[in-house]
Amino acid sequence: MSMAVSHSTARHGHQRHIVYHVLVCAFALLMLYPIAWMFFSSFKPTNTVFSTAGQLIPSTWTLDNYVHGFAGFSGVSFWRYLGNSLFIATTATVGTVASSAIVAYALKRLHFHGRKVLFVAMMITMMLPAQILLVPQYLWYQKLGWTNSYMPLIVPYCFAIQGFFVYLIMNFIDGIPLSLDEAAKLDGCSYYGIFFRVILPLLKPALVTSFIFSFMWRWDDFLSALMYVSDTEKYPVALALKLFSDPGSTSDYGAMFAMCCVSLIPSILIFLFFQRYLVNGVSTSGLKG
Amino acid sequence: MRLHSLMGLVEDMDEEKLTWKQKLVRFFNRESVAGVVCSLPFIIGFLAFMVVPMVLSLFYSFTDYSIVASPQWVGLKNYITMFTDDPLFWQSLWVTLLFAVISVPLKLGFALAVALLLQRQTRLTGFYRIAYYLPSILGGSVAVAILWRRMFAQDGVINSVLGLFGINSHFSWLGDPRTAIWTLITLSVWQFGSSMLIFLAALKQIPTELYEAASMDGAGSWRRFKDITMPLLTPTIFFNLIMQMISGFLAFTQCYIITQGKPLNTTLFYMVHMYNTSFTYYQAGYGAAMAWVMLLIVGVFTLLLFATKRFWVYEEKMK
Numbered sequence: 001m002s003m004a005v006s007h008s009t010a011r012h013g014h015q016r017h018i019v020y021h022v023l024v025c026a027f028a029l030l031m032l033y034p035i036a037w038m039f040f041s042s043f044k045p046t047n048t049v050f051s052t053a054g055q056l057i058p059s060t061w062t063l064d065n066y067v068h069g070f071a072g073f074s075g076v077s078f079w080r081y082l083g084n085s086l087f088i089a090t091t092a093t094v095g096t097v098a099s100s101a102i103v104a105y106a107l108k109r110l111h112f113h114g115r116k117v118l119f120v121a122m123m124i125t126m127m128l129p130a131q132i133l134l135v136p137q138y139l140w141y142q143k144l145g146w147t148n149s150y151m152p153l154i155v156p157y158c159f160a161i162q163g164f165f166v167y168l169i170m171n172f173i174d175g176i177p178l179s180l181d182e183a184a185k186l187d188g189c190s191y192y193g194i195f196f197r198v199i200l201p202l203l204k205p206a207l208v209t210s211f212i213f214s215f216m217w218r219w220d221d222f223l224s225a226l227m228y229v230s231d232t233e234k235y236p237v238a239l240a241l242k243l244f245s246d247p248g249s250t251s252d253y254g255a256m257f258a259m260c261c262v263s264l265i266p267s268i269l270i271f272l273f274f275q276r277y278l279v280n281g282v283s284t285s286g287l288k289g
Numbered sequence: 290m291r292l293h294s295l296m297g298l299v300e301d302m303d304e305e306k307l308t309w310k311q312k313l314v315r316f317f318n319r320e321s322v323a324g325v326v327c328s329l330p331f332i333i334g335f336l337a338f339m340v341v342p343m344v345l346s347l348f349y350s351f352t353d354y355s356i357v358a359s360p361q362w363v364g365l366k367n368y369i370t371m372f373t374d375d376p377l378f379w380q381s382l383w384v385t386l387l388f389a390v391i392s393v394p395l396k397l398g399f400a401l402a403v404a405l406l407l408q409r410q411t412r413l414t415g416f417y418r419i420a421y422y423l424p425s426i427l428g429g430s431v432a433v434a435i436l437w438r439r440m441f442a443q444d445g446v447i448n449s450v451l452g453l454f455g456i457n458s459h460f461s462w463l464g465d466p467r468t469a470i471w472t473l474i475t476l477s478v479w480q481f482g483s484s485m486l487i488f489l490a491a492l493k494q495i496p497t498e499l500y501e502a503a504s505m506d507g508a509g510s511w512r513r514f515k516d517i518t519m520p521l522l523t524p525t526i527f528f529n530l531i532m533q534m535i536s537g538f539l540a541f542t543q544c545y546i547i548t549q550g551k552p553l554n555t556t557l558f559y560m561v562h563m564y565n566t567s568f569t570y571y572q573a574g575y576g577a578a579m580a581w582v583m584l585l586i587v588g589v590f591t592l593l594l595f596a597t598k599r600f601w602v603y604e605e606k607m608k
Contacts, residue, residue: 112324159334
């Protein structure tokens with residue numbers, strides 16, 4: 001077939017190739033345009049952001065927006081919010097990944113009474129939308145004295161309540177040969193030793209995938225911050241941006257865009273450096289990005 | 290396995306000589322105990338952060354509870370009020386349904402179409418995949434919600450770009466009841482990238498022999514798509530449909546930041562209405578009841594989708 005391709009069909013194929021790339025590329029650029037618009041707008045002088053909205057590249061470049069943005073408001077620097085978010089996202093993520101890994105090990109490798117019940121419970125946490133529990137959770141945390149602290153944003157996550165991660169790690173453990181466990185057992189390893197010395201080191205790819213997803217979700221988490229954090233000083237980035245953008249609180253759109261760009265940096269870095277893990281995570285477990 | 294139980298036998302013979310410390314270590318190292326110990330984080334978490342709030346929620350849904358005063362038992366009043374005397378409940382339910390029913394199929398349609406386009410391996414495929422996936426990564430953030438609000442503002446980029454094409458527009462996309470919901474729908478559809486990745490992974494799973502065999506039998510590309518690709522993708526489409534529908538019903542952040550339900554409540558999402566009821570108007574009992582109704586709706590919707598499954602989702606016959 002390929003030997004018999006005539007000159008005209010080859011040229012036809014070439015043209016189709018070009019049309020394909022032009023279409024796919026144009027659509028890709030359209031998809032990225034909003035982000036690019038925000039990025040370039042953040043370097044425009046703030047009073048020209050909207051008068052030149054149709055123009056992508058700034059005619060005069062300025063860093064003023066970043067200076068003003070980082071100065072923050074009511075005496076709190078924007079660095080403070082970034083630090084708060086970093087702290088919340090990191091601790092919650094370490095807690096989630098660690099607890100999910102050990103629970104996944106128990107559910108996959110150990111035989112004990114109630115394992116099936118726990119598995120079903122885990123599936124329920126995966127299916128049950130967290131927002132349903134919004135109100136009662138608030139009232140419950142209020143009883144525990146956790147409101148206006150980071151506790152509701154961190155502590156629950158340290159108890160493997162996100163079935164997604166347990167499930168993802170369980171799937172990965174499935175691929176580790178059982179003979180490794182048995183060999184370790186014969187060498188006198190306890191069940192805990194098997195987890196820490198045999199399974200855990202092999203879990204690295206699954207742990208990285210869980211880590212980056214959890215980190216991005218916690219970094220973006222707006223609703224729980226809105227509900228539980230009331231001191232401006234304790235605000236995470238998501239909430240600070242909301243405050244920044246509220247009508248009346250500012251008209252410095254340049255600075256607002258600048259800080260929006262800054263808030264996206266962690267996700268973009270993760271995206272650029274861990275793309276493989278993200279793609280694998282989405283493809284194998286249907287996690288939403 | 291047998292060797293292990295033999296060792297256990299030997300160990301049992303020495304039972305009396307062991308100190309309590311050694312007994313404790315041995316107890317914790319029994320498989321049945323180790324299993325429970327290792328699942329302990331989840332057992333505690335599930336009870337403390339899921340079961341307790343669920344039970345509380347059910348109880349509060351039958352009470353009048355203003356958060357500051359103690360709850361008063363009112364029986365079914367919250368539920369009755371919701372269905373008979375709360376136009377905003379129906380309005381928000383309608384808006385949410387509309388949003389989910391329009392945005393989810395559009396999103397999956399784009400995801401599928403682009404996945405099919407990107408199936409072809411070229412030097413630029415890697416770049417395209419990044420470009421289409423990036424919005425999914427960033428779309429849930431407050432930053433993008435703010436961006437969206439500014440894009441559709443009267444002096445925003447949408448009107449400016451329309452201006453470049455000679456359409457001199459000062460149209461208020463967010464202020465007009467007919468268009469406001471569409472700004473939220475576009476934001477949702479814009480994030481089709483993660484579904485696209487799932488479709489791409491599913492497409493890779495389809496054995497090439499099937500296509501080869503079909504080509505041999507003279508099937509053209511449309512026949513191959515219709516009779517091989519589509520049927521084998523239906524389980525993935527089904528899975529995506531359910532997941533996206535659920536998250537569509539429960540959307541909150543984007544609406545809360547971009548439109549706050551305005552104008553005239555035409556973009557009032559159920560979750561935002563529930564949030565306002567509970568925390569702005571301090572009717573937590575009513576809010577809890579709303580949550581249960583939503584859970585029921587999500588459950589019924591999922592069951593309905595499952596009921597349609599056998600009509601359109603391809604399942605491999607077990608031999």
